[in-house]
Amino acid sequence: xxxxxxxxxxxxxxxxxxxxxxxxxxxxxxxxxxxxxxxxxxxxxxxxxxxxxxxxxxxxxxxxxxxxxxxxxxxxxxxxxxxxxxxxxxxxxxxxxxxxxxxxxxxxxxxxxxxxxxxxxxxxxxx
Numbered sequence: 001x002x003x004x005x006x007x008x009x010x011x012x013x014x015x016x017x018x019x020x021x022x023x024x025x026x027x028x029x030x031x032x033x034x035x036x037x038x039x040x041x042x043x044x045x046x047x048x049x050x051x052x053x054x055x056x057x058x059x060x061x062x063x064x065x066x067x068x069x070x071x072x073x074x075x076x077x078x079x080x081x082x083x084x085x086x087x088x089x090x091x092x093x094x095x096x097x098x099x100x101x102x103x104x105x106x107x108x109x110x111x112x113x114x115x116x117x118x119x120x121x122x123x124x125x126x127x
Contacts, residue, residue, distance in 0.1 A: 050089050075123040077104070082113055086119070
């Protein structure tokens with residue numbers, strides 16, 4: 001699966017879907033969608049929402065770093081939860097990944113996420 005600017009991902013998790021990748025001068029906008037899939041096996045193992053959130057954010061972090069960006073360069077995040085009642089538990093883990101100046105975020109309940117996962121996250125980041 002191609003990575004940022006059409007480069008293949010050689011290490012780490014593959015993005016679930018590249019929604020947008022564009023290069024305008026030196027500002028690369030990356031939009032990646034990721035869920036709690038083990039990057040080694042590429043399989044989903046159901047877990048509590050805190051664990052799924054941590055796995056998802058670690059996957060997103062690895063994808064961004066492979067593309068020359070980082071969580072510090074994220075400008076916008078969309079979080080899709082299977083159950084909005086999981087918001088507080090998800091937010092507790094999420095806050096540890098964005099401890100200061102967190103990006104703008106939208107969180108919604110999604111009726112059906114792929115593979116029955118509890119969370120999916122996409123973001124827009126700069127390189």
